[in-house]
Amino acid sequence: xxxFLTRRKSLLVAASAALALxxxxxxxxxxxxxxPVAEKPSFAADSTMAKLSSAGKIVIGTKFDQPLFGxxxxxxxPVGFDVEMGKLIAAKLxxxxxxxxxxxTVSANREQFIKQGKVDMIxxxxxxxxxxxxxxxxxxxxxxxxxxxxVNKDNSSITKPEDVKGKNVxxxxxxxxxxxxxxxxxxxxxxAATYSACLEPLRNKQVEAITTDNVILAGFVAKEPDAxxxxxxxxxxxxxxxxxxxKDDTEFRMWxxxxxxxxxxxxxxxxxxxxTAGEVIKTAPALPAIDRY
Amino acid sequence: xxxxxxNLPAYVDGFLRTLFLSVVSGIFALIFGTLLAAARVSPIAxxxxxxxxxxxxxxxxxxxxxxxxxxxVLPRLGVTFQQFExxxxxxxxxxxxxxxxxxxxxxxxxxxxxQAEAARSIGMKFSQVLSLIILxxxxxxxxxxMINILIALVKNSSVAGAFYVLELFGTGRQLxxxxxxxxxxxxxxxxxxxxxxxxxLGYFANLVERKVAIAR
Amino acid sequence: xxxxxxxxxxxxxxxxSLIGSIVGVVAIAGLLWWAISILAQxxxxxxxxxxxxxxxxxxxxxxxxILATLTAAAVAAVIAFPLGLVLCLMRISDVAxxxxxxxxxxxxxxxxxxxxxxxxxxxxFATGSFVAVVAGLVLYNSAIFAEIIRAGIQSLPKGQREAGxxxxxxxxxxxxxxxxxxxxxxxxxxxxxxxxxxxxxxxxGYIVSYEELLRKVQIMADFLGPDYLxxxxxxxxxxxxxxxxxxxxxxxxxxxxxSKKAAGGVVHVPVAGIPAK
Numbered sequence: 168x169x170x171f172l173t174r175r176k177s178l179l180v181a182a183s184a185a186l187a188l189x190x191x192x193x194x195x196x197x198x199x200x201x202x203p204v205a206e207k208p209s210f211a212a213d214s215t216m217a218k219l220s221s222a223g224k225i226v227i228g229t230k231f232d233q234p235l236f237g238x239x240x241x242x243x244x245p246v247g248f249d250v251e252m253g254k255l256i257a258a259k260l261x262x263x264x265x266x267x268x269x270x271x272t273v274s275a276n277r278e279q280f281i282k283q284g285k286v287d288m289i290x291x292x293x294x295x296x297x298x299x300x301x302x303x304x305x306x307x308x309x310x311x312x313x314x315x316x317x318v319n320k321d322n323s324s325i326t327k328p329e330d331v332k333g334k335n336v337x338x339x340x341x342x343x344x345x346x347x348x349x350x351x352x353x354x355x356x357x358x359a360a361t362y363s364a365c366l367e368p369l370r371n372k373q374v375e376a377i378t379t380d381n382v383i384l385a386g387f388v389a390k391e392p393d394a395x396x397x398x399x400x401x402x403x404x405x406x407x408x409x410x411x412x413x414k415d416d417t418e419f420r421m422w423x424x425x426x427x428x429x430x431x432x433x434x435x436x437x438x439x440x441x442x443t444a445g446e447v448i449k450t451a452p453a454l455p456a457i458d459r460y
Numbered sequence: 461x462x463x464x465x466x467n468l469p470a471y472v473d474g475f476l477r478t479l480f481l482s483v484v485s486g487i488f489a490l491i492f493g494t495l496l497a498a499a500r501v502s503p504i505a506x507x508x509x510x511x512x513x514x515x516x517x518x519x520x521x522x523x524x525x526x527x528x529x530x531x532x533v534l535p536r537l538g539v540t541f542q543q544f545e546x547x548x549x550x551x552x553x554x555x556x557x558x559x560x561x562x563x564x565x566x567x568x569x570x571x572x573x574x575q576a577e578a579a580r581s582i583g584m585k586f587s588q589v590l591s592l593i594i595l596x597x598x599x600x601x602x603x604x605x606m607i608n609i610l611i612a613l614v615k616n617s618s619v620a621g622a623f624y625v626l627e628l629f630g631t632g633r634q635l636x637x638x639x640x641x642x643x644x645x646x647x648x649x650x651x652x653x654x655x656x657x658x659x660x661l662g663y664f665a666n667l668v669e670r671k672v673a674i675a676r
Numbered sequence: 677x678x679x680x681x682x683x684x685x686x687x688x689x690x691x692x693s694l695i696g697s698i699v700g701v702v703a704i705a706g707l708l709w710w711a712i713s714i715l716a717q718x719x720x721x722x723x724x725x726x727x728x729x730x731x732x733x734x735x736x737x738x739x740x741x742i743l744a745t746l747t748a749a750a751v752a753a754v755i756a757f758p759l760g761l762v763l764c765l766m767r768i769s770d771v772a773x774x775x776x777x778x779x780x781x782x783x784x785x786x787x788x789x790x791x792x793x794x795x796x797x798x799x800x801f802a803t804g805s806f807v808a809v810v811a812g813l814v815l816y817n818s819a820i821f822a823e824i825i826r827a828g829i830q831s832l833p834k835g836q837r838e839a840g841x842x843x844x845x846x847x848x849x850x851x852x853x854x855x856x857x858x859x860x861x862x863x864x865x866x867x868x869x870x871x872x873x874x875x876x877x878x879x880x881g882y883i884v885s886y887e888e889l890l891r892k893v894q895i896m897a898d899f900l901g902p903d904y905l906x907x908x909x910x911x912x913x914x915x916x917x918x919x920x921x922x923x924x925x926x927x928x929x930x931x932x933x934x935s936k937k938a939a940g941g942v943v944h945v946p947v948a949g950i951p952a953k
Binding site: 501503504505506507510516517519520521522523524525528529532533536537538573576577580585586589590594611615616618619621622629632633636643644647650651654655658659662 | 682683685689697698700786787795799800877878882883890909912916
């Protein structure tokens with residue numbers, strides 16, 4: 168009887184330990200920061216900054232299923248590097264973290280959400296490109312990712328994107344990496360609802376690889392280092408992540424650009440990284456050169 | 461509008477895969493569903509029980525769960541397929557067969573009892589009564605609802621787009637991402653191709669209902 | 677019906693039936709055993725895997741998922757039913773320019789996958805995913821409700837309408853106060869059955885990232901890691917089946933009760949789309 172009880176107890180401990188582990192792997196929701204909030208910042212009247220600041224709240228779009236960048240935790244709050252960036256900017260507007268309304272934006276609806284004013288800004292692994300620039304504006308980039316391939320640990324036949332020609336590669340339906348791997352490298356696309364839904368087919372060897380931005384894949388590898396690995400450390404595209412904003416609000420865009428550089432100088436950029444994605448990708452990135460177009 | 465014409469090959473590709481999924485799953489579902497219905501009225505209690513349980517469970521399970529089972533759980537059991545279409549076909553035909561079974565059963569019940577009694581009185585066995593007398597008559601009343609089930613099947617195949625098969629809906633999502641400025645037209649194109657299958661089938665159902673099914 | 681298909685089984689037939697039953701039960705049990713043993717090999721039944729259910733947050737999340745599923749279904753049903761009623765009246769209107777366009781719209785709505793409608797609303801109108809799910813469900817189900825009610829009206833004896841018109845009611849008044857109440861009562865089982873379909877369709881929210889039960893489970897499994905995918909998935913599937921099963925039972929209960937109360941009993945008219953998911 169006693170043995171039984173001890174066993175029960177150890178199970179519970181094991182479960183909570185496993186949970187704690189996955190919590191930290193996902194960017195430590197329990198230790199999310201609350202950046203110091205600016206006291207009564209002053210802005211030019213009628214600027215977007217002044218409006219948001221006096222409203223005291225902001226709506227930010229992010230992803231809810233992107234490990235390390237924006238992923239919803241068990242408590243319902245998103246955590247990740249994108250989320251930290253959003254909090255830092257909100258703090259500079261005098262808005263505390265609990266006054267931010269997080270809205271899930273998926274790859275396919277981000278432009279529409281900005282254009283229709285559903286969100287004030289989007290920080291959602293949002294790659295800057297010319298086509299999107301015709302519809303929305305981008306501050307940043309604040310991070311430069313790149314597309315990569317993830318394979319099973321024992322797979323040594325795939326090391327570069329050319330190796331997946333004619334093979335099954337899993338990615339999310341309607342995502343840019345999915346388009347690239349098909350159009351440029353001739354892979355056969357196996358579409359899934361989320362990136363995590365790709366893991367099972369890879370494990371079962373029904374697909375040869377999963378492709379998306381390296382940082383996302385790194386999150387999966389970190390969780391299961393015995394099962395998966397990156398096909399190569401090299402990336403084959405450049406994905407500069409920007410902060411999506413309403414078109415032609417140059418004042419707001421330039422202000423955010425200034426803040427990003429300030430975060431870099433005062434170390435909060437590095438800290439945001441270390442608290443989230445840095446748990447997996449040890450080398451902290453340098454802030455890419457801001458594109459002040 | 462241009463976006464549809466430019467991407468016509470992708471649309472056609474997705475359309476053909478949707479058609480393929482629907483036709484193959486439809487055939488399996490018809491066969492399996494009819495067998496289930498026959499089991500439901502058979503003298504063997506275990507068959508009746510199995511058929512009833514199967515239909516009850518499947519009808520109350522969301523299709524997404526069925527897909528999840530076929531595409532994710534089955535591989536875990538060691539049943540892996542190189543083609544993801546197989547998982548989609550398993551999910552769709554397993555799901556649809558429950559509805560076919562119910563339609564066939566209500567068709568069987570619509571055949572007047574006298575038909576069965578007459579057949580029995582001339583000495584036919586259960587299998588003969590069912591296959592020679594009841595089912596041929598039942599199928600006539602069953603055709604319109606059956607076609608409606610098949611229409612639903614075509615539409616249901618869109619769920620495969622989220623489970624590793626690049627069919628019409630998945631193609632639409634892919635195109636919507638690539639053409640963020642013309643999402644409306646991309647989706648209108650997808651809708652057009654679905655209606656290309658479902659509307660004629662619907663008309664066919666109406667026609668049959670009026671012409672053939674008024675057997676009584 | 678089935679009672680007349682074969683004789684009351686004699687001793688030989690009973691033996692055959694018994695043997696058949698045993699073989700069937702053994703076969704099914706064997707299949708289950710095979711599945712369970714493979715799952716067990718992979719450690720699915722290790723108590724550690726199921727210990728997640730001792731964490732209160734997991735249940736909060738599942739509860740929220742159920743709530744989101746039921747909310748979407750309830751809101752959609754409450755909007756879709758009156759809308760279906762209106763569409764039905766327009767569909768059988770005496771005025772051609774109302775009737776014919778309505779018919780085209782209904783054909784269109786019935787011919788489209790629900791998930792495509794949800795996706796359309798999500799992208800083109802850039803609504804949140806909740807609105808997209810509800811709108812998709814409303815569009816599709818109001819069309820089906822309209823068809824069900826229309827079938828109910830057509831199943832009424834012609835004399836009902838003729839009597840209404842004869843006592844000087846307008847066409848609309850006859851529909852409203854004579855035909856509709858009878859039609860709705862007659863079609864109640866079909867209408868409730870369609871509610872099950874609607875409820876099941878909320879799970880399509882998974883695809884347009886509405887956080888209903890299935891999506892919540894996926895998020896939870898992503899967060900907890902692959903070991904927990906199966907426990908949380910099985911629990912979610914069981915919850916879904918339990919909810920839908922209860923509503924189905926309700927439909928059957930109404931049917932039994934209704935067949936006693938409704939004039940002429942409840943009827944089953946094959947209506948396009950009823951068997952849809």
